[in-house]
Amino acid sequence: MFEAALDPFAYEYMRNAMLGAGTVGALCALLSCFVVLKGWSLLGDALSHAVVPGVAVAAIFGLPLVAGAAVAAVLAVAGIAFVERGTSLKNDAVLGVVFTTFFAAGLLLVSLYPTHLRITTIMFGNLLGIADSDLWQVYGVGLLCLVVIGTMWRDLLAYAFDPLHARSIGLNTRVLHALLLGLLSLACVTALQTVGALLVVAMLIAPGATAYLLTDRFGCMLVIAPLIGGVGAVAGAYASFFLDGAVGGCIVLLQTATFLLAWLFAPKHGLLNRLGFRRPAGAGKRAAARAGA
């Protein structure tokens, strides 16, 4: 029984999948703190779809997929800014138009010029078949995000909280904005390879949202979210071995389960605690104590 639990570790592809998933999960979770607070959920979804044509073009010409994705992300962000300036449409409408256009172009390119890159890989990822080079790419991006956010999180936070004040104390808000978008795009590309375009956005939101419920301090969020995201992703990959089901599905459902638990039991923002306040004072305290336990 216990030996069976260790089975997944006997296979190299499973070890790679768990390592890759854990890194991607933690790295997306780190960025999810900013995504959740800036209200960038839709932008995360947009980016994860907008990088597809870049990936397709890179595959056609045999270039690194990350490079193609980065170019597409920059073009998409520029396109969004351009359309926004030219109309008084709401931001979500502009995002919707731009990212579906990019995604459509990507689908068309992949179908017109068949390469080793298949459409199912783009949509659902291919964690179990992740190549060593891709794995190193994931580690590289993860390390980059860790270093950048580790050194600059206070400036990024100041910018996210109050951009005008950040500018008035001399911070370069344009650079900070570009940096966040750049890291977000990189995270999208790596997540694309693991859970696929359809589920990237879940990894870019759920851990940050969960951490937000658990703490009132941004610094703590930056620690809690990657833990939740990383552990959830490793556990998801591990579970998929036994279920023999889609890895992406397992990862995202596990992260959602964590979110639901936090939503119910969080010490301050949790549902039980809030309901507790409506009961007589003593009952409320007991509920809070139970929620904390």
Place this chain on the structure above:
Amino acid sequence: MAIDAAARLGPAPSIEVHDLSVAYPDGHVALSEVTLRLDAGRICGLVGPNGSGKSTLFKAIMGFVRPVRGEVRIGGQDVRAAQKANAVAYVPQSEEVDWTFPVSVRDVVMMGRQGRMGFLRRPSPADRAVVGQSLDRVGMAAFGERQIGELSGGQRKRVFLARALAQEAGIILLDEPFTGVDQTTEEEIIGLLRGLREAGHLLLVSTHDLAAVPDFCDDVVLLSGTVIAAGPTADAFTPANLARAFGRPPPGLASLAAPKDVPGTLREVPRSARLAETAC
């Protein structure tokens, strides 16, 4: 203490606005041909009716709106350089931040120090001390660990004032610091502003509390799309100028219409009239 502060202020703070015109994207010209010079160690009151361009002037000084004409120089530098040198702090009329953000009152005030910190932005003991003092000076010391949204409107305003104090900038711009705060707090803030003036700061303060203006302002700028009058309070803050700025003698200042043109008479305005004035 005062010498200390003066040393930290660096070169004498000043604001020069030259021939400034600002238009919003919809084409509305909010300010035209504004020319001003403000110097250190003085409190300048910025007065004008709603929509007269006070907030726009603040935003233009901070470089948040791009002028169609003219320029702003702060301490002889352009705005961006002055901001990088932490020469100017700004408290907007209303803070448009996300109040659900996971930051404490102390975190927010610490952000005022951030431009002065080293590469990793780790607060030093000195930074912590300044933040503590700033919270203390606005009477919010007991609220340091609260989440920023868990405050009343007036308390939020005081926190953002504390953030500006923590920046230790030579120039402090305050857009209507007295709206939404109680009378005692207003008097405390005025006391605070006087202290900053003695320490050599330059303060530009917009207000609708006309009765308080002669009380604490050394200079006054009367605005109505352009500068109606500017100069020492006694010269600029006259009933005739006020009537020109507001289009009619502003209510609550009927006593100004009395033959005596001495600004001191303003202090005799009945309290009820003052309140009416702050309310709008």
